[in-house]
Amino acid sequence: MKRFLSVLLTLAMLLSLVSISAVAEESELLTIDFYDDAANYNGIQSGWFAKVVKDKFNIELNIIASQVVGNTIYATRSEEGNLGDVIIVDKSKFSEIVDAGLAKDISDKIVDCENIMKFKTQIDVYNKGLTGEEGKYYGIPCEMTDTSPSTLTDEVIYSSPMLRWDLYKEIGAPKLETLDDLLAALVKIHEVHPQNEDGDPAYPFSLWPDWDGNDNMVGPANVVQLTTWYGEKLKGSAMLKPDNTFSKLYERENAYYKITKFLNKANQLGLVDPDSGTQNWDNACAKMSSGRVDVFWYSWQVGFWNSVDRQKAGTAFRFVPVGDMNFYADADRYYGSDRMIGVGAGVEGEKYDRIMAFLDWYASPEGATIQHTGLKDFNYTVNEDGTFTVLNDNALMDNLTVPDEYGGGGYNDGYNAINQWIVSSICVNPLTGERYASKFWNSYKQQTMTEMKKEWSELFDAADDVDWMKKNGKLLASPSVDFTPIADNNDMIALRSQINSTLCEYTWNLIMTCATDEEFEAMWDEMIEQLNGFGYEELFEYDCGVWQPEVDAKIAAAAAAQ
CATH class of the missing domain: 3.40.190.10 (Periplasmic binding protein-like II)
Structure with missing residues (x-):
């Protein structure tokens, strides 16, 4: 039964990817300015993760990292009225951004984002606290869990x-x-x-x-x-x-x-x-x-x-x-970490649609697997029962060369520079029935x-x-x-x-x-x-x-x- 369910989920995922790929082929290349207080890299995302995003959405990510270029970039871009197309900042900053009119009300789109809204309880709690209104959405908490506020799942602490x-x-x-x-x-x-x-x-x-x-x-x-x-x-x-x-x-x-x-x-x-x-x-x-x-x-x-x-x-x-x-x-972190994801107030039209599609994919099982596990047949293999086994677990530490079919370059060089997730790695991956983080997998143990x-x-x-x-x-x-x-x-x-x-x-x-x-x-x-x-x-x-x-x-x- 578990294998059967895994196959069904995989087929559903593939069908959704066909639709996404069709959108990517029909659209022009779109550069997204990603203002990101969590990032350790500044510039255009390169390597294997860049290829994943481009193939699926015909998007490239321009990472604007305050940790790299200095915190004055926040004041400068805020004064210009355009912090970024997508924004990742601390919660305390996010309320300030909303008040300043720099973040977009995403209520019209987020309700149709099936993967993001799996965390509706947490998202509702945050946004109601932010706006005082039911059904009004500006932000998506980072790294939400599917456990409970009192659970300590990990076997190690921070x-x-x-x-x-x-x-x-x-x-x-x-x-x-x-x-x-x-x-x-x-x-x-x-x-x-x-x-x-x-x-x-x-x-x-x-x-x-x-x-x-x-x-x-x-x-x-x-x-x-x-x-x-x-x-x-x-x-x-x-x-x-x-x-x-x-x-x-x-x-x-x-x-x-x-x-x-x-x-x-x-x-x-x-x-x-x-x-x-x-x-x-x-x-x-x-x-x-x-x-x-x-x-x-x-x-x-x-x-x-x-x-x-x-x-x-x-x-x-x-x-x-x-x-x-x-x-x-x-x-x-049931309610998420100290950081929030939002959309820039000036984002409209097709760019808005594609950003929300990207963010919903980012919260999907397929997207979260790529973020937390990596690339199939490079970072992991699929077992007969649909679970995963680690492959090349030294890819990050040794910056292993990624095959050209996946984007080439070093694995660490092409790692996801966003450096924040919507779905925590301790959540259960519905594609496998095990948590996203490999240390929890039976095969890894x-x-x-x-x-x-x-x-x-x-x-x-x-x-x-x-x-x-x-x-x-x-x-x-x-x-x-x-x-x-x-x-x-x-x-x-x-x-x-x-x-x-x-x-x-x-x-x-x-x-x-x-x-x-x-x-x-x-x-x-x-x-x-x-x-x-x-x-x-x-x-x-x-x-x-x-x-x-x-x-x-x-x-x-x-x-x-x-």
Whole structure:
């Protein structure tokens, strides 16, 4: 029966693609300006994903990436009255865009988008909160799930310390209780692994500044994300503590201080890549995929290294618990991530039709499979029962050459530069009956039931990362709620920009230039003085007010789920 249903779904998908292809053949090439705060690439999408989009819609994507060209592009294009044909921004910005008349009311088209409207509940909740009206649509939340607001589906969380298993074993697999223990272990790892196989220098940490000030948080992203290791989450400029109270991020009892000092100590010990403060995202990725980084802290980083072969060889990255950590993790983003997709207000006629057709395909099983899995017979094969098996799982990390029939070039070079999805990878793919993310596939679990996984489970007495955290009372799971922070007014925009700039400059200097603890403490005091002089305390009080409704909603959701 499952095979039969899969065949029916596949036939339906193929029939829809015939219709789409016919439209593409009859239409002229259309360039879509895609303003995208999530993108790490600026310019015309190239390679295999460009070919997919062109073949289906005769569209090319011109990615306008604020993370690459600078945040001033947002103000410039807004003043011109044309942010883009398609817009991906943070929720707080999106309400501002709607108020400014830069986003289009898409109510007339979205109701006919069958794939997008599978998430009607979530989309309705967001748009009603935005406009106060039923049936009025401007935005589509990114990365919505088909689970529930209180579910934690993944076996890993967004940020946790991960070490290469072979190197961790080589130094004796020491039990780690504190960050100092982790540093001591990293010193030994650096001694046994000072360079990669090509002889290039390797370091435990290789950081990058491209994402500084993003995701509704001031400061360097590589620092603020690690505060979640101690149950704290930065909301704007305010640190949310495990007891649901706010604290100034620079207070020395807070995790921002703890993590910054930890990275400074790591640098004093020669464990931080000296390029960290200046290298860009592309440089950092190249180092991850070439064995020049010994600590990963984002869950997605393993995609640059953990091939099936490396898991079988025991050289992949795995979560290594540190006893005093208590991890903050968001539950499944049922209502979507912090970003929104909208259509530019000036889009009309055929362009409007084709953009909405593209977005609906982007949310379709076929589109989501391409986004989360890749290309059939290059990234995966189809099993007899309609499920998938991973193929060339090193395509991204090794930038494998894509066959000409799929667009040619390197796989990573042609990867989807939009870098955001409507459908989360933890959703169930109706074409297979399994989740989109390959790590959930039965075939992948069989492939990766390696000696390394058995060793990890035996050593830590757990099936996976989340299982260990739950068993040991080390997980603070925050329920998903629909919440959009109010947009900053012009005064707050200027104040936040100044605070972020000052905080980033000082934090990077604290990490990379302080040679002693005394220098670090003196510079920390200087940073506090400078931040307060620029109005940090005003911004802090403002952000506490902005984010308190979300905290209240999460407390209520957690109580309701019990």
